[in-house]
Amino acid sequence: MVAFEHPHVEPPQTQWELPFFDSHHGELASRLAGWAALQRVDEADDRAACKDWVARLGRDGWLRYCVPQAHGGALPALDSRSLVILRETLAFHSPLADFAFAMQGLGSGAITLAGTPAQQSKYLSAVATGEKIAAFALSEAEAGSDVAAMATRATPAASGWTLNGSKTWISNGGMADFYVVFAKTDPDAGSRGISAFIVDALQAGLDSSGHIHVMAPHPLATLHFQDCTIGSDAMVGPLNGGFKLAMQTLDIFRASVAAAALGMARRAFAEAVAHAKQRKMFGQTLADFQLTQARLGEMSALIDAAALLTYRAAWQRDGSTTQGAGTPAYTAAAASAKLTATENAQRVIDMALQMFGGRGVRVGEKVESLYRDIRSLRIYEGASEVQLLILGKAALR
Known part of the structure; x- marks a missing residue:
């Protein structure tokens, strides 16, 4: 392809x-x-x-x-x-x-x-x-949205730290040159006992060979750490400050996840418009039918709604208002953008595929690959349900 x-x-x-x-x-x-x-x-x-x-x-x-x-x-x-x-x-x-x-x-x-x-x-x-x-290694099999439940441990060693445990769903796993790995340094402190470390890909004790195959092919892998010893200079940020650092990192890119969904939705919409204009049915084009026009109108409105929320969140984070990075207002704006853009993109792409009919599910069609590509965006970097909780708590405040 x-x-x-x-x-x-x-x-x-x-x-x-x-x-x-x-x-x-x-x-x-x-x-x-x-x-x-x-x-x-x-x-x-x-x-x-x-x-x-x-x-x-x-x-x-x-x-x-x-x-x-x-x-x-x-x-x-x-x-x-x-x-x-x-x-x-x-x-x-x-x-x-x-x-x-x-x-x-x-x-x-x-x-x-x-x-x-x-x-x-x-x-x-x-x-x-x-x-x-580069790669970001946060998730574990039993610690996705519940980051505090991670089990990977970093224990003090003579020359620094020793890592034991595993990470999964790691993007660029098995091909990255280095990983920023989050591990428990105080196992009894929950989210307040997590620290971040840089682990080079060739470090002894790291096995990144467990590739994960998903519906839309992307480089993913499970990382296994077995007595992986790293230097004291590998820690990123303060001891036990890893959870806050992970959340700050994700916050920077949350609006951009919404933008990725938006780009996929715009592509599906462009494909649908082009298809509707050239597809002949019953002596006219698909675009001549009012039902097609109504569907395209719905897709357009869903894209515009997602775009405005996405751009607003990015604008706020860049400090164009007093509600920029790190504030509750920005966190809510980013959650709203991520939720709306990914959910709306799923709907838009599904409508585009439907408009293509049988051709839409044929492997190799752009709308078919988009249908598979968009699905994971509603899960990674904060699932839609997590964004709903963020927005609900913000409303109650």
Whole structure:
């Protein structure tokens, strides 16, 4: 399968003219759209394709938006609106390209936020160029949404720390050059007893060979740690400060998850419009039927609702209001964006597939692959049910 199967279907650009964005955001979107239209990546092998995407994104400067300027980044600090533009545009063309980009940011986010100067110097510039592939290792088989239930332990050792346990559903697992791993350093303290560590992929005691195969192929793996000893300089941030650091990292990228869903929804909508205009039925086109027009209208409204919530959340995090990063208002805005964009995208893509009829479920059709790609976004980085709880508690406050 090759990315960008339908170069005649182009992403919209007018959304970047909304007041949430500045002029440099529009310039970024225009450059990225032009670049994306020229890429051709064979995605038959998801791991090879991801490595290819990381290399391309690094070579041509797009990964520079994943790290701050001091370490080779494009901007002084991580900019949520730029992340939204990048993820929406990449996801429109290839969800795997979006995945490759996003994991560079998520995997290195804790180092950006709390890493020592030495850690930042060693890893962030390599992330920005694509020289190193990053991964974020938080989830466990019995600790997904309930992060405090994690069982992986980090115990003091003569030269630093020894890790034992396992992590699963780890994006870039088995192909990353390093992992930011969260482990219990005080097993009796719940979420207040978690710390973060950098573990290089070749570290003795780490086995990342347990690849996980899912409905929309992405590089995922289970990591096993058996007496994996790392140096004292591997800890990221303060002792027992890992839970807060993980949540801060996820907060940066939550609005961008919504943007990825939005990009997929826009692609499905564009495919549906193009199909409706050319599909002949009963002496006219599918687009001539009022039922088709009503369905397209519904899809358009769902996309617009998701877009406004997504852009608002990114704008708030960038500090355009007094309700920026780390505030309850931003947390609720990001939850609302993530929930609405992923749920609406699922509905839009399902409607698009229905409009294609039998052709829609044929392997190789863009709407068929989007149908599989979108499903996981309603689960990872905070399932829809978690976002509902965040919003419910915010309302009660």
